[in-house]
Amino acid sequence: MSLVFVRGWGAVSPAGWGAASLVQALEAGVGLATNELVRPGWQKTMRVRSVPKPQARPAFLAHPRLRRSSPVAHYTLAASIEAIGDDASRVADGSVRLGVVFCVMSGCVQYSRRFFDEVLRDPSTASPLVFPETVFNAPASHLSAFLGSSSENYTVVGDSTAFVHGLEIAAHWLGEGRVDGCLVVAAEELDWLTADAFRHFSRSVTCAEGAGAVYLAAAPANSTTVELDAVTDGIPFTDRVSVGDAIRLSAAGLPAAKANELLVDGLRGAARLDRAEVVAWRDWQGPRVSPKSILGEALTASAAWQCVAACESVSSGKHPAARVSVVGPNAQAIAARFKSSRTSS
Amino acid sequence: MERGSKLLQLAAHEAWHQSGWKRHGRIPIVLGTTSAGMGLGEAYFRHAITRPGSQCRQPTRVTYYQPQQHAIDLADAFEFSGPTTIIANACASGANAVGHGWELVRNGRADRVLVGGYDGLSQLVFAGFDSLQALSGTTCRPFDATRNGLALGEGSAVLCLESRDEAIARGALVLGEIIGYGAATDCHHLTQPHPEGNAAIMSMDRACAVARVRPDQIDYVNAHGTGTPLNDSAEASAINRWAGDSVSRCRVSSTKASIGHLLGAAGAVETVICLMTLQEQWLPPETGVEQVDPLCRFDLVRIPQDARVETVLTNSFGFGGANASLVLRRHG
Numbered sequence: 001m002s003l004v005f006v007r008g009w010g011a012v013s014p015a016g017w018g019a020a021s022l023v024q025a026l027e028a029g030v031g032l033a034t035n036e037l038v039r040p041g042w043q044k045t046m047r048v049r050s051v052p053k054p055q056a057r058p059a060f061l062a063h064p065r066l067r068r069s070s071p072v073a074h075y076t077l078a079a080s081i082e083a084i085g086d087d088a089s090r091v092a093d094g095s096v097r098l099g100v101v102f103c104v105m106s107g108c109v110q111y112s113r114r115f116f117d118e119v120l121r122d123p124s125t126a127s128p129l130v131f132p133e134t135v136f137n138a139p140a141s142h143l144s145a146f147l148g149s150s151s152e153n154y155t156v157v158g159d160s161t162a163f164v165h166g167l168e169i170a171a172h173w174l175g176e177g178r179v180d181g182c183l184v185v186a187a188e189e190l191d192w193l194t195a196d197a198f199r200h201f202s203r204s205v206t207c208a209e210g211a212g213a214v215y216l217a218a219a220p221a222n223s224t225t226v227e228l229d230a231v232t233d234g235i236p237f238t239d240r241v242s243v244g245d246a247i248r249l250s251a252a253g254l255p256a257a258k259a260n261e262l263l264v265d266g267l268r269g270a271a272r273l274d275r276a277e278v279v280a281w282r283d284w285q286g287p288r289v290s291p292k293s294i295l296g297e298a299l300t301a302s303a304a305w306q307c308v309a310a311c312e313s314v315s316s317g318k319h320p321a322a323r324v325s326v327v328g329p330n331a332q333a334i335a336a337r338f339k340s341s342r343t344s345s
Numbered sequence: 346m347e348r349g350s351k352l353l354q355l356a357a358h359e360a361w362h363q364s365g366w367k368r369h370g371r372i373p374i375v376l377g378t379t380s381a382g383m384g385l386g387e388a389y390f391r392h393a394i395t396r397p398g399s400q401c402r403q404p405t406r407v408t409y410y411q412p413q414q415h416a417i418d419l420a421d422a423f424e425f426s427g428p429t430t431i432i433a434n435a436c437a438s439g440a441n442a443v444g445h446g447w448e449l450v451r452n453g454r455a456d457r458v459l460v461g462g463y464d465g466l467s468q469l470v471f472a473g474f475d476s477l478q479a480l481s482g483t484t485c486r487p488f489d490a491t492r493n494g495l496a497l498g499e500g501s502a503v504l505c506l507e508s509r510d511e512a513i514a515r516g517a518l519v520l521g522e523i524i525g526y527g528a529a530t531d532c533h534h535l536t537q538p539h540p541e542g543n544a545a546i547m548s549m550d551r552a553c554a555v556a557r558v559r560p561d562q563i564d565y566v567n568a569h570g571t572g573t574p575l576n577d578s579a580e581a582s583a584i585n586r587w588a589g590d591s592v593s594r595c596r597v598s599s600t601k602a603s604i605g606h607l608l609g610a611a612g613a614v615e616t617v618i619c620l621m622t623l624q625e626q627w628l629p630p631e632t633g634v635e636q637v638d639p640l641c642r643f644d645l646v647r648i649p650q651d652a653r654v655e656t657v658l659t660n661s662f663g664f665g666g667a668n669a670s671l672v673l674r675r676h677g
Contacts (some may be wrong), residue, residue, distance in 0.1 A: 039397070040394060040397065041393075041394065041397025041398070042397055065535065100530075104433075105411075112386075112469070113390065115469065115472075115473065116387060116390055116468075116469045117390075119468060119469060119472040120391070123468075123472045123475065123476075126472050126473075126475075126476045127476065128476040128477045128478070131472075131473035131476050131477065132477075132535045132536045132664060133535075134469075134473070135379065135435055135664050135665060136379070136433035136435075137433055137434050137435050137663070137664070137665040137667060138535060138664070138665055140665065141530070141535055141664070141665030141666055141667075142535070144530045144532055144666070145532040145666070148532060149530060149532070150529050150530050150531070150532060150543075150544055150547060151529070151530065152528050152529075152530070153434070153528075153530040153665075153666075153667065154432055154434060154441065154445075155432065155433045155434055155665075156430060156431060156432060156433070157378075157381070157412055157413070157431040157432075157433045158412075158413045158429065158430075158431055159411075159413055162431075165428065165430065169430075169445075172448075172452070172454075176452070193389075193390065193393065196393055197389070197403075197407045200400060200403055200404040200407060201404065201407075233371075233427075233428045234428040234429060235426075235428075236416075236417055236420060236426060236427070236428070236429060237417070238417065238420060238421055238426055239421055240426070241426065328413075330408065330411070330413070330414065331411075331413040331414070331416075331417060331429065332413075332428070332429065
C-alpha cells in the first residue's frame with residue numbers, strides 16, 4: 001500500500017454528534033444508557049441506543065438535496081463534514097478531487113419500511129418522494145452533491161467489515177492518483193425492523209445507530225499525523241474457514257505490534273457472539289478498547305467508530321499505533337492498522 | 346434461495362464452466378446489485394407485521410436477504426475463497442463491479458476475479474419505479490421521439506476475469522478484453538440526470554483515456570438508454586458532445602428495448618452483449634423505435650447487422666448520479 005494519511009475523522013453515535021463525544025464515552029468506559037423502541041404487535045419494547053437529537057439543527061439540512069433525506073443520510077453528512085474539515089471548500093472550488101466510499105449494511109431501512117408499507121396498503125399512492133431515498137447509494141449521492149464532487153463514488157454493501165474494506169478501496173484510488181482525497185464513511189439507522197432482525201441471532205446485543213468517517217489523502221496535513229499503515233484482505237467465513245480462523249488470518253496480515261500498541265476490538269459484551277474474537281486475541285498483551293460494548297452494535301458504523309477511536313488514540317500520542325479488528329456478524333473478518341507518522345513537511 | 350441469488354448462481358455456473366477455471370485458492374468476488382434479496386426482505390416484513398409473535402423462517406430470511414451471503418454461496422459452490430466487494434451504485438452497479446474487478450487484475454492485486462451483477466424483480470422496486478411514473482405504459486423504445494418510459498427486467502451476468510498473459514498461457518478461450526473503465530458522479534439531482542449529461546461525458550472520457558482510444562475508434566456504443574424521456578435526452582446530448590465530429594459515424598443502440606432494464610445486473614449483462622458483438626461481429630439492434638428523437642445525431646442501430654467491430658463502449662447510469670463506462674476490445 002502506498003503512503004496514505006488520515007487527514008481527519010468524524011462521528012455521530014449514541015454518545016452524541018462529533019468524534020469528541022465518542023472519545024469521551026470510550027474514556028468513561030461505561031455502557032451508554034439505552035432507550036426503548038416500539039415494535040408493532042408487541043407490548044414489550046426493544047432496548048437500543050439511539051443517536052440523541054443534535055443540540056442545533058445541522059446547517060447541511062438547508063441544502064435542497066437533504067430536505068427529505070433519511071436519518072442515515074444525516075449521520076453520513078455530519079460525520080463526513082467533520083472529517084473533511086477545511087478541505088470541503090477545496091472540493092467545491094475544484095482544487096481537490098474527492099472520492100467517496102460509503103459503506104452500509106442495512107441502509108435506509110426507515111424509508112424502505114415506510115415505502116413498502118405504503119405499497120402493501122395501496123401501491124397507487126406509494127410516495128415517489130420516499131422511494132428514491134430507499135436506494136442504497138442515496139446518502140453517498142447526497143454527500144457528493146453537498147460537497148460538489150463529481151469524482152468516483154462507490155456505495156459498498158456488506159457486513160461490518162465493509163468499512164475497513166472501503167479504506168482499502170480509497171487507498172488504491174489515492175495510490176493510482178485518481179483522487180486527491182477520499183472520504184470513507186459508514187452509517188446505519190435504527191428501526192424496529194433491523195432491531196427485530198438482529199434479535200433472531202442474539203438477544204444480548206444492544207443495537208445502535210450513527211456514522212463514522214475517515215478522510216484519507218496521499219499527503220499529510222501537518223508534521224505529526226496518522227497514517228493508514230495496513231489493511232488486510234477480508235477473510236470470509238466458509239465451510240472451510242471458521243470465524244476464529246478468519247480472525248486469526250486477518251490479524252496475521254498486519255505488521256508486528258509495537259510496545260504500547262492499542263487493540264480496538266469488536267467485542268460487544270455478548271459472550272456467545274464474542275467467543276471467537278476473545279479466543280483469537282487471547283494472547284494480546286497490550287492495551288485494548290471495545291467501543292461496541294459501550295456504544296452498541298451499529299454494524300458498519302461500529303467498524304467506523306473503531307477506526308475513529310484508533311485514529312484518536314494515535315493522534316493524541318497515547319499510543320504509537322492502533323490495530324482494529326472487525327468481525328462481521330455473518331460474512332468475514334478484516335483488520336487494519338493505523339500508526340503515528342512524523343513527516344518533515 | 347432468493348430469486349436474485351438464483352439468477353446469480355445460474356449465471357455464475359455458466360461463466361465458471363465456460364472459463365475452464367478449476368478450484369483456486371484466492372479469487373476475489375465483485376458483484377453489483379441494487380436490491381440484493383429484496384423478495385426475502387419483503388417476506389420478512391410481511392411476516393413481522395402479520396405474525397409478530399412468530400419467528401418461523403425469519404432468521405433464514407435475514408441471512409439470505411443480504412448480498413454478502415450470496416457471494417459466500419458462490420464461493421462455496423465453486424470451492425474457492427476470496428474477499429468480497431458488493432457495489433450498490435443503483436443501476437450502474439453491474440458496470441462498476443466489472444470495472445472494479447478489472448482494476449484488481451490490471452493492477453496486479455489479483456490473478457483472477459469473478460465479477461457480475463444481479464437483481465430479481467420485487468414488489469417494492471416495481472412499485473417504486475411506478476410511483477416515479479418511470480414505467481412505460483406501452484413499449485419501451487429508447488431514443489424514440491415518443492418514448493414514455495422503461496420496462497423493468499431481471500437477470501444476472503457473471504464474468505471470469507483474468508490477465509491476458511495468464512489466459513493465453515493456459516490456452517483459455519478469450520472472449521474479449523476490457524481495456525478501459527471510467528466512473529463519475531452527477532450531482533444534479535437524486536433521480537434525474539444533468540440535462541446535458543455532463544457526468545456521462547466524464548465517465549466516457551475517463552474510460553477512453555484509460556483505454557487510450559478516441560471516440561472515433563469506438564465501433565459501437567451500448568447505451569444506457571432506459572427509454573425515459575430525461576435519461577435518453579441527457580445521454581444523447583452526452584454522446585453527441587463526446588463523439589464530436591465523428592458523431593454521425595457513431596453506432597449506438599440500447600438493448601434495454603429488447604430485454605428490459607435489469608437494474609443492478611444491467612451493466613454486467615450489457616458487458617456480455619458487447620462481448621457477443623466482438624465475438625460474432627454484429628451489432629445488436631434496438632427494437633420498437635418508430636421515430637428517432639432528432640436529438641440523436643448518432644447512427645441509431647435499428648436492424649441487426651453484420652459489422653466490423655474491434656472496440657466497443659458500454660454506458661451504465663443510475664440513481665444518485667452514478668455513471669460508469671467500460672471499453673472492450675476484440676481479442677486477437
